[in-house]
Amino acid sequence: MKKDSAISPFTKKVLKIITSIPAGRVTTYGIIALHAGSSRGARQVARILHSSSRKYDLPWHRVINKDGMISLNPGAGYELQKQLLQEEGVVFDYKDRVDFDFFLWWPGESFTLNKN
DNA sequence: CTCGTGACTCCCG
């Protein structure tokens, strides 16, 4: 059997996680990177999103930064991502931030409102 | 092979 590894294990893990994000939920680059094996790999996650989303159809719009905001600059996809998230029911507050208490999703968790 | 860059995050002043 062939391995589809033209990609690294890290990348593969990242892709798996991203494709596992349920609609109407969001996660952060750092969380994905952490589950992929690199707590510092947040940038790589972003890069993988770029590379992969261009070839595959990943729900890249469900990935945002740690502040709960869209990292993309206006004109670079910001409006698109925001719209896509709103289409799925994600709500932005007056500061354009997503409420993590309701929309943050962690790999491996079905729903679980992770409140302390 | 090497070099440059980046949809991030953390630390410090």
Next chain:
DNA sequence: TCGGGAGCCACGA
């Protein structure tokens, strides 16, 4: 509180 600088590692050319 907010801004700037450094680190990190994978992918593309």
